[in-house]
Amino acid sequence: MNKELKRVSTVVLLMFVALFISTSIIQVVAVDNLKADGRNSRTLYASYSAERGPILVDGQPIALSQPSDDEFKFQRVYTNGPLYAPVTGYLTLNQGNTGLEDSLNDYLSGTSNNQFFDQVNAIVTGQKPKGASVELTIDPIVQQAAWDALGDYKGAVIAIRPKTGEIIAMVSKPTFDPNLFAVHDSAQVIATYDQLLNDPSGPLFNRTLAGALDPPGSTFKLVVASAAIDSGSFTADSAFPNPATLTLPQSSFQISNSDEAPCGPGDTATIATAVRLSCNIPMAELGQQLGYRAILEQANKFGFNESIDVPLTSTASVYPRVLDEPSTMLSAFGQSEVRASPLQMAMVSMAIANGGTIMKPNLVESILSSNLNSIEQFTPTEFRRAMSEQTAATMKGLMVASVANGAANTATIDGVDVAGKTGTAENGAGDPYTLWFTGFAPAQDPEVVVAVVVQDGGGLGQDGLSSRISAPIGKQVLEAVLNR
Template identity: 40%
Template sequence: MNAPLRRVAISVLVLFTLLIVNVNYIQVVRSDELREDSGNTRVLTEEYSRERGSIVVDGTEVALSVPTQDTLKYLRQYPQGPVYAAVTGYYSLLYNSAQMERAVNDVLAGSDARLFTRRIADLFTGRDPAGGDVVLTLDAGVQEAAMAGLEGVTGAVVALDPSTGAVLGMASTPTYDPAQLSSHDPDAIRAYAAELDAQEQDPRLNRATQDNYPPGSVFKVIVSAAALSTGEYTPDTVIPAPDLLTLPGTSTTLENFGGSSCSSSQEQSLIDALTISCNTAFAQLGIDLGEDRVREMAEAFGMDGEGLEIPMTTAGSSVGDIESEAALGQSSIGQRDVRMTPLQAAMVASAVANDGTLMTPYLVDQVRAPDLTVIDQADPEELSEPVTPEVAGQLTEMMESVVANGSGRAARIPGTAVAGKTGTAQVAEDVPDHNWFIGFAPADDPRIAVAVFVANGGGTGGDVSAPIAGDVMQAYLEGQGG
């Protein structure tokens, strides 16, 4: 073979080799990436050719697929879309999926390993493939009360079953209609997305889990827990409560809410300090305890900076950096770099309510095959034990006093003892404060723990968030037979 032919042969061989390598690279290495590409029309057509499973709350489908006459054979619908949007998310031609639609996609799409037997049976019987259903832990009455309470404000509500960690309610406002992001009309989807983009607060953000905020005085429950756990404090221990506290190493003074005085004697019992939410008392208490004790207790309650999988991925909560005793004093009243998600706030209340044991929050109660056979059932798991039952009892006593005698009166439920803590967190100069409330009921036999967050509510946790919490807890207790 002469030299020119040899060069041609080698060139052809190299090209064939590159072609084979490229084909294998696409089919093997990039197969998952291409399959999950929301712009891959073949994948979309295949996904929409089978019935996607439903998301179910209290026996009602809050997300389901219905047959159409379109090229895409099924359309995703959300009958109570705005009420459950923070949890369901959307399933969109253009914007992929969000929240539970993404977190449990494999079940809903029918590709989950637990549905393998069903898929094999479909092949042999010729039956149309379908996805499985996901039954949530949410309580419809709690969810509706939470959304009603948040109407007109930016905020979130999370309610938990303290004994199991089951999420009974998860609401976020402002809200949106996921059906409009899940239609088969790309132009309409883009137009609605543009409307949402133009809003000052993005309704697609689940504020209950996806962002964290300064918690203000609800953090005083954690500082109280740290103090009581030393064995050196009881609810009746008298602590300093000055009108003004000069932070160590600085000339900066810290005052109580509205410049008020906590006690004419400049000292008061720990229970009284929590009842009226005395800033100077808790700033000094945190300093006296030291950073290690405060941080360790916060982390024991879940504030370790790490998120959870519930199965949606949540943002983390943490105390943040504390570089001095002055910073520790500010952090001890839930300011400075302390950040907490509403879910984490509900977890704090839940742990106290459950005798000091914190259960792992979860949203999925059951996974069902298309024939409604239950193929997986939730098994509650313990996450941590931040405090002993004795300390939890002392905290409950103190939090009951907050609602009965102090800043949390608006969370009262007739005929039922309620334990709670208010929070009012400063954000920035000339910006309205955030408002919080955490609590549980009944205080002597807790069945629901709740956190209410209102962003820039402008009032106090006691007058803005506490009434919402009371309504949510009352709705659940009445729905469960009182």
């Protein structure tokens, strides 16, 4: 009898230990992941029973919760939905969230670990629970200027303060109205989602940092030139043969410069000339001498091949880890399998503007509890050093020359030295080009870096050129900041 009792007691004890361990894992280890899981309807419905915190730009709400007359108590409202949709994303009843509504959901809903004492205080005092407010780094004037400059083009614009990493504009088009997702009708939400998801223009994608990325074209020449000069084996005056066409090794494929002519006069062309005039052949020859490993290492210093949270999660820009010789030469002017986001190309410009240092890009200025206590405060953080100060100074000079009397001259601003680089990227035989611009101003003491991408050739197919479309867009955004 005692033996059987011991067995039963042992089994009960083991069951108790197993229960204790499993509940501990759920309540301590896995709690954050479970709360963030979009399938957790309990957390979602609880978040609707509390007033969700606002998302603010310059102190004004671009997303807020208002009382509703249904069982959910509050209705999410986006005051200028299409303009800020890439930033806010949307909040839905039970179909998941996107944008900051997703990445900062625990703060906005008031359920983060950092708000535990606020939750306790609300229970003790009988106050209605309320989420934290999130103040963004976005500048509403610059955001509107970027929106207006992009116009009806399919593409994106991002602007960042290089000294701090603050993102002051983030625009992606086509866009959508997040108010359509905030309704308390699941069938209507699903219908809206299906309609937008099946829209071939892709309005749900935030093109500034995610989705199907584009080849960066000649803007990637900044990465290759930086790799060469920072290696110490090349200078801006290093020269290469200057034919009008060049047959890639191991193939019969020929490449040419954009105008199908040599890169300026003479039998040779320097790195400086190739960047200023945006020539492909000298950069391909440079890439051949550097080799893909050197280019890969430099690209990784800029942030390629890794996702960066701003806190929106970005799609990692890509420089392939293995390339053969002809593909390496194509990659040297942003073709082959190279892919980049505007965020990534803005980080390339940021490194050059900052004397070689990249600051971590960030969208959030501060997070305040409902009683205005600071939960988090933005602090500028160094992301990485991408090159030496001397190399950055040289690259800055090359970009200034590109705007002053080169391929990017349509970004010129009277009385201001602008540093810039255009890129017109190919996407396949007969496909429209992707049009790029990245740069900063004033060159001597940069206040802002900008990156612009226009897809589908700006509606002009292969007649669309970055100098005619993307560079003027970048110029307008730079002017909006300088005129503040």
